[in-house]
Amino acid sequence: MSQFRIAIVGAGPAGYFAAQALQNSETEDRTFAIDMIERLPTPWGLVRSGVAPDHPKIKTVSKVFEKIAAVHNFRLFGNVELGTDISMSDLTSRYDAVIVATGSSLGRKLGIPGEELKGSLSAADFVPWYNGHPDFAGLEVPLDCDTAVVIGAGNVAMDVARMLALNPAELDPTDTADHAIAALKKSAMRRVILCARRGAEHAAFTSPELRELPKLEHTNVLMSAAEVEAALLRVGAEPEKDVKNNLGAMELITQKEPTSHERTLEFEFLLAPIEIHGRDRVEEIVLGINKIEGNKVISTGETKTIKCGLVISAIGYSAEPIDGVPFAQGKVDNNDGRVPHSNIYAVGWAKRGPSGVIGTNKSDAAEVVKLLVDDLPVLPKNAGDVSDLLKSHSIITQSHWEKINIAEVSAGEPLGKPRVKAVVKEELLKHAGY
Ligand code: NAP
Numbered sequence: 001m002s003q004f005r006i007a008i009v010g011a012g013p014a015g016y017f018a019a020q021a022l023q024n025s026e027t028e029d030r031t032f033a034i035d036m037i038e039r040l041p042t043p044w045g046l047v048r049s050g051v052a053p054d055h056p057k058i059k060t061v062s063k064v065f066e067k068i069a070a071v072h073n074f075r076l077f078g079n080v081e082l083g084t085d086i087s088m089s090d091l092t093s094r095y096d097a098v099i100v101a102t103g104s105s106l107g108r109k110l111g112i113p114g115e116e117l118k119g120s121l122s123a124a125d126f127v128p129w130y131n132g133h134p135d136f137a138g139l140e141v142p143l144d145c146d147t148a149v150v151i152g153a154g155n156v157a158m159d160v161a162r163m164l165a166l167n168p169a170e171l172d173p174t175d176t177a178d179h180a181i182a183a184l185k186k187s188a189m190r191r192v193i194l195c196a197r198r199g200a201e202h203a204a205f206t207s208p209e210l211r212e213l214p215k216l217e218h219t220n221v222l223m224s225a226a227e228v229e230a231a232l233l234r235v236g237a238e239p240e241k242d243v244k245n246n247l248g249a250m251e252l253i254t255q256k257e258p259t260s261h262e263r264t265l266e267f268e269f270l271l272a273p274i275e276i277h278g279r280d281r282v283e284e285i286v287l288g289i290n291k292i293e294g295n296k297v298i299s300t301g302e303t304k305t306i307k308c309g310l311v312i313s314a315i316g317y318s319a320e321p322i323d324g325v326p327f328a329q330g331k332v333d334n335n336d337g338r339v340p341h342s343n344i345y346a347v348g349w350a351k352r353g354p355s356g357v358i359g360t361n362k363s364d365a366a367e368v369v370k371l372l373v374d375d376l377p378v379l380p381k382n383a384g385d386v387s388d389l390l391k392s393h394s395i396i397t398q399s400h401w402e403k404i405n406i407a408e409v410s411a412g413e414p415l416g417k418p419r420v421k422a423v424v425k426e427e428l429l430k431h432a433g434y
Contacts, residue, residue: 003031004376005385007095009082009322011038012045014348014361015101016065021369023071030376034074035095035385037086040134041079041396041428042404043069045103047358048421049133052159053174054166056418061358069398077386078396079429086389088324088344094384097343097372100325100332101365104317104349108330110151114276114285115313118142123156123314130163132177132421134428141180142281143187145309149285151273153196154204157314164310165192165265167218175412175419192265193306195287197272198297200231200250201243206357210249213265214256223267225254231269234292270297271304273313282311317354329353337368343379345372400432407431 006022008015015036022032042048044062051058069076080086082102091098107124109115119142128136150161163171168184196203200223213221228250235243253267271287278284289302318330325344326333331353332346333339339346347365349355356364396404404422408431411420422428 001029001031003033004096004379005033005035005094005382006097006099006372007091007386008034008036008099008101009091010045010101010103010348010350011036011040011043011076011078012101012103012348013047013061013065013358014103014350014365015045015099016068017362017365018099018101018347018369019074020064020068020362021366023068023073024366025369025373026073030373032073033385036074036076037080037082037091037386038076038078038396039081041401041425041432043076043078043401049128049131051131051358052163053131053171053176054162055159056174058358059418074398076396076398076401077390078401079394079425080386080390083323085393086386088322090386090389092324092343094382094386095343096376096379096382097345099368099372100322100339100344100346100350101348102319102322102350104319104330104354106318106320107313108316108318110273110313110315112273112275114278114282117276117278117282118280119145119278119282119309120276120311121313123152123160123312124317126160126312127156130176130180132175132180132423134423134425137177137179137423141183142309143183143189146188147191147193147306147308148189148310148312149306149308150192150194150312150314152314152316153194153198153202153269154314154316155206155209157194158205158209160312160314161192161194161265162213162216162219164189164312165219165263166216167263170218173416175417175421177421177423179423189310190263192263193308194265194267195271195273196267196269197290198270199234199292200228200269201235201239201247202297203246203269205246207242207245207249210246210253213253216265218261218263220259220261220264221253221256221267222258222264223250223253224269227269228254272299273311274303276311282309284308285311317349319350336371337364338371338375394429394432394434396429396432400434403433404428404431
């Protein structure tokens with residue numbers, strides 16, 4: 001019987017699914033001891049700080065994570081930062097293998113003039129702000145304007161636009177951070193315009209997200225019927241399944257009778273950001289008007305200016321580099337998850353970039369763990385862990401996390417919320433009993 005010690009860095013979906021795949025790969029002759037290392041005092045990654053709070057069903061996957069964490073061979077080392085508290089070489093020299101599951105946390109930049117103005121934010125900062133991530137609780141989000149422009153046509157842009165366009169009272173029964181609900185309630189925001197640089201058929205939204213829009217109770221959702229019809233003509237009789245589903249869902253949006261709600265969420269296609277203007281803060285955005293000729297999206301040379309006080313770009317992410325791990329093109333430099341000439345592996349967005357839904361990480365992690373298991377005979381035999389390095393450190397173990405979880409859930413109960421998140425690290429540690 002051999003036991004292998006595996007460190008997983010990052011307690012998000014990809015990390016948990018990697019742990020599950022390891023648990024599923026145990027045999028009579030082979031067991032794994034899994035240590036999951038997480039920078040924050042809370043686990044669950046994007047399920048806690050990314051998924052939109054008005055989508056509680058998606059968050060139920062955390063029950064799967066807790067089952068994985070309850071297995072005897074799993075230990076959580078929360079509040080432990082790689083690069084500060086421990087190094088990658090501490091891990092690679094103590095564990096048989098290290099799985100990097102640190103995701104993609106940096107927002108891609110538009111690279112246009114005015115992007116640094118106050119009121120121009122990346123979804124990579126705005127989303128964790130409304131989700132109560134401790135690093136973003138103090139973010140300045142100027143909501144004292146009536147119009148916001150969201151750049152991008154993916155599900156993150158859709159989440160951001162919807163969160164801004166909902167009546168904030170609708171967020172009361174959710175786990176949105178208290179500071180965000182208070183700021184949104186005080187806000188003058190009434191018009192949110194999502195701008196896609198290509199046509200409706202090119203949008204990266206998924207159809208379930210589009211299908212919920214006509215059901216919003218306090219927001220008028222506007223989309224040009226002419227653009228959706230034009231997209232349907234462009235894609236012809238046999239479009240790809242996802243495109244067909246998206247355009248079908250968009251048709252339903254265009255067919256909905258406009259209501260008199262004071263809040264609107266508007267979709268604009270074929271508009272590419274060129275420049276943001278403003279003296280001390282965002283005052284307007286200039287967008288280039290595109291058109292489609294043949295299969296190509298090209299500029300018409302004309303522009304459109306939208307007066308707004310907030311611009312949020314949701315145009316993708318890249319991974320934050322880690323000392324001791326090769327990075328290329330915004331992710332870990334890897335071959336199908338293997339980092340050549342090392343005992344390091346990558347899973348999730350750190351491996352493949354920011355694509356796919358939470359469930360995608362399950363099959364992805366299982367494939368990487370299969371390669372890791374194949375490699376076991378040639379991996380170094382290391383028999384240590386990080387406990388000796390963290391003797392005086394406030395580690396959040398699974399039982400500490402359970403205390404935090406209970407404190408947050410109990411605080412939510414009387415308010416009809418799934419939880420009230422603690423957004424300050426010290427408060428989280430206090431909940432944990434430190
Ligand atoms: P995404 O799906 O890749 O969408 C990025 C969008 O940004 C695309 O529409 C892209 O347009 C646009 N874009 C890129 N560069 C641009 C630029 N310079 N100017 C204007 N637009 C630009 O990325 P995401 O929205 O960040 O989502 C990441 C992943 O998480 C996706 O797989 C998504 O489905 C998933 N997710 C899922 C959910 C859910 O299931 N509810 C929620 C959130 C996220 P082009 O196509 O023209 O490049």
